[in-house]
Amino acid sequence: MTWDASLLWQFDFLILLMVIICAVAALTFKDLITSAVVFGAYSFLMCLLWTEMLAVDVAFTEAAVGAGVSTVFFLGTALHIKRRAKD
Amino acid sequence: MKLLSLVIxxxxxxxxxxxxxxxxxxxDPQxxxxxxxxxxxxxxxVEQTSVPNFVTSVLADYRGYDTMFETIVIFCAGITVLTILRRSHRQKKKEVRPRPAREGKDLILISAARIIAPMMQIFALYVVAHGHHSPGGGFQGGVILGSSFILLALAYDLETILKRLxxxxxxxMSGIGVAIYMGIGMICLFLGGNFLDYSAWSSVLGVSAVEARSHGMLGVEIGVAVTVMYIMFSLYADLSSGGEMDEGL
Structure with a gap:
């Protein structure tokens, strides 16, 4: 299979931009549940990046563990502690 | 203080x-x-292990030792969370946040989960079994299997699922998963090979050494999947119920 990554640089750029936005947003939100969901979105965007770099096995793991299960873990934990972060 | 951390x-x-x-x-090829x-x-x-997916053959065979300890790490993580959080009803402290009692069950949620969960489980088994030829393997398959039970626990409540699991x-079972992995490796020693050198299995399985490595990898992946599945579910059960294993989210 031939693959020219330069054809897709706009796609790449968009994902990277959204990764940064999600990373900053996950840190900024005071509400932990919102943070957890945004962090899930971050993981999913990373999964897209891995796929785009043809690291499909890693992307699969990222989708299953990062975007899937760990978001549920974060949500489950956030419901049991104080919901709002101090800073 | 904030300024300092920003600068750092x-x-x-x-x-x-x-x-x-x-x-x-x-x-970069260079x-x-x-x-x-x-x-x-x-x-x-392909020549040495007859596995077309290099990632699987590196993960489970060439670097099998690493993967074994990764599985043990996951096992330890699950057991640690269990040890720290689990408490019986007698030691119940007061709730940090009073939660409203669950009123009935959501029909739409349950119907959807009942359809999706079996499909997830079949897909997870496919991911484990087909890891030799396509992306996937024990870790991913185990996580998907575990999350199918998490989905059911979210749709019903945790107690219902804990009756089944x-x-x-x-x-x-999470211990058995690790034992499957290590057992396959140990039996290699008794069959005259090195630890985790699955080609030693060829005499028992009645196949060539190359085929035996492929089968050994499948066995190892099944062990990983069992551990990961049960640990993922136990992590969810502990975290979502605060260690009380009663109603979950």
Whole structure:
């Protein structure tokens, strides 16, 4: 299979931009549940990046563990502690 | 204090960005990893293990020792969370946040979960079994299997699922998963090979040494999947119920 990554640089750029936005947003939100969901979105965007770099096995793991299960873990934990972060 | 941490993180980020410039380009055929390591696996993997997906053969065979301890790490993580959080009803402290009692069950949610969960489980088994030929393997398949039970626990409540997937069996089965992995490796020793050298299995399975390595990898992946599945479910059960294993989210 031939693959020219330069054809897709706009796609790449968009994902990277959204990764940064999600990373900053996950840190900024005071509400932990919102943070957890945004962090899930971050993981999913990373999964897209891995796929785009043809690291499909890693992307699969990222989708299953990062975007899937760990978001549920974060949500489950956030419901049991104080919901709002101090800073 | 905030300003100081901003300065520190900006400096660190800048230094890391500077260092990235020295890394070889993505997909560079002249990078050190592509010259020395990858070539060996790309040229010999199919010949030596009859597994077309190099990632699986490297993960479960060439670097089987690493994967074994990764599985043990997951096992330890699950057991640690269990040890720290689990408490019986007698020691119940007052709730941090009073939660409203669950009123009935959501029909739409349950109907959807009942349809999706079996499909997830079949897909997870496919991911485990087909890891030799396509992306996937024990870890991913185990996580999907575990999350199918998490989905059911979210749709019904945790108690209903814990009746099917007993806490005691969760602990025992996650240990059995690690035991399957190590057992397959240990039996190699008794059959006259090295630890985790699955080609020693050829005399028992009645296949060639190359085929035996492929089968050994499948066995190992099944062990990983069992551990990961039960640990993922136990992590969810502990975290979502605060260690009381009663109603969950």
């Amino acid at each position: 993180s900006l400096t660190l980020g800048f230094l890391l960005l500077l260092a990235t410039a020295d890394l070889p380009d993505w997909g 990078s050190p990893a592509s010259i020395h390591v990858s070539n060996y696996y790309i040229e010999n993997s 007993k806490e005691r069996s969760v602990i025992i």
